[in-house]
Amino acid sequence: EVVDRDADSVIVRAGAGVEWDRLVEWCVDKGFGGIENLSYIPGDVGAAPVQNIGAYGVEFNDVFVKCDAVLIEDGREVCFGKEDCGFDYRNSIFKQELKNKAIITFVYIKLQLKPVFKLDYGNVKTALKGYGEASLSNIRKAIIEIRRTKLPDPAKFGNAGSFFKNPIVDIELLKNIQKEYDDVPFYESSDKAKVKIPAAWMIDKLGWKGRVSGKAAVHKDQALVLINLGGASGTEIYQLSQSIERDVKDKFDISLEREVSLI
Template sequence: MTKEFQQADLSGRNSFHVKQRAARLVEFETADDLRALFAAGIPDRWMVLAGGNNVLFTCDYDGLLLTPVSQKIEVTEDDGERVRVRVDAGVEWDDLVEWAVRRGLWGIENLSLIPGKAGAAPVQNIGAYGREAKDVIERVEMYCVESGSMLTLDAAHCEFGYRESVFKHALKGRVVITAVEIALTRTPQPHLGYGDVEREVAARGGATLRNIREAIIAIRRTKLPDTAELGNAGSFFKNPIVDQPVAERLKTEWPDMPLYPAQEPGKAKLAAGWLIDKAGMKGYREGRVGVHERQALVLVNLGGATGGEVIALARKVQTAVRDRFGVEIDTEVNIL
């Protein structure tokens, strides 16, 4: 079943709370809904707007927005240790994490409190505290707009990378994700080696699923603003990946600079938040927008800002980092 809106107000459907409109917005539940919707033809412009947590509208959207609303979570296989779970695209990601923790299932606890829908997780390959969605995703179910058929893509063909996937490139504008299949385990597999996680977990009594989830929630809440109070999209910038010699040179100049291994050989990952801070932009404000005072990766709408104002600030931050370190930082947020 679908629900359609004309000239839809998007201010409550994007976490930046930017006041733009969409010519047409349709909430859908099933693949049959999508099939019926596209039966009349494929619109010139369309895209999926799930939770609106990784998007910045800079103008009204003159096409069709699709929003998944089905919220079913079901176990499809359980051998006593390994548990496979099918999750509808409309499920809130953090609701899924809580669902897993309550059932003693390991694998996504480090991804606690990440805003957004489950269907968006493979697109962005969401990640936090040393873990990524690709670590648990086995398959992605999707509706092919061109053929009108359902397809299933194995994780090996999703081309997952750091905040990357095939859904942002070859399959962009061609498919609609309807569900994600993930594999969890009952065998404890704590990952505590990132940031303050180990200390916070120890303070709660040790590495249980519940303690890890609560520790990460506490850490995130101290660093990230509540979207209900300050419009934002979480991390606005990606951590830059640079050649190892560049990383070593910077580390020599800045001994306290955080440095992490990258998946690609001969590369290293820098901390964009640290770079922004040292470039003097943490806490910077300009009119109705600003860089958050506790987490420099986050740009915030201080009240009534437009998408254009946010973009202008982002460019200023990028320029400051480039001038100070000679490093480019790319945006993580989808800008429309």
């Protein structure tokens, strides 16, 4: 529901149990901009702050205002503002100090009535051409199309989305890699002395994309996603991830960090 509004923006309150993409759809339909690039990410609203979900140049913390939560230890109801949450790239206090200690019940996000679209990431602009002018609903359609084409459907092949984070490395290291690969893609990071290199590019360069290891595999269209071909154990998936990590370390001198949580 909309709990506050001014000439330029609205504050939307959403329950933790709402499916994330239903919230995105609702906001897009109402003309509220800010999370359209996060369309079609599986999961519920309450999990969005936990790993600060992000895609196509937008992160959840860009719109986050606050969240209500219950502390598991004593049942106390608390409210976390943005500065309390320690948001970072696929990280927050809920994945660290407060892991399994707080249950998020509601999130509050600030969305724009005259949104500025973010179209510069990946192939968003190209996909958008198929739908017409830049608008919230066309951007949502383009993002859904990209994701449907590139990512495996979890209903067919078990997967957790991106298995690794994109590493943020010193520019010097990037220059070293460029000596051998002048096509290495990279993105600026908030720290100007560092850049973000797509982990998928490295995994692909090392020939892992599409490779099968027993009942586990690296997805054929998206090297960041490890899939269960049917009946793979957690250990098999883990061992595959370890082999990839070792190869990336040997070749690029970069230690990949997992985006997924191990249980």
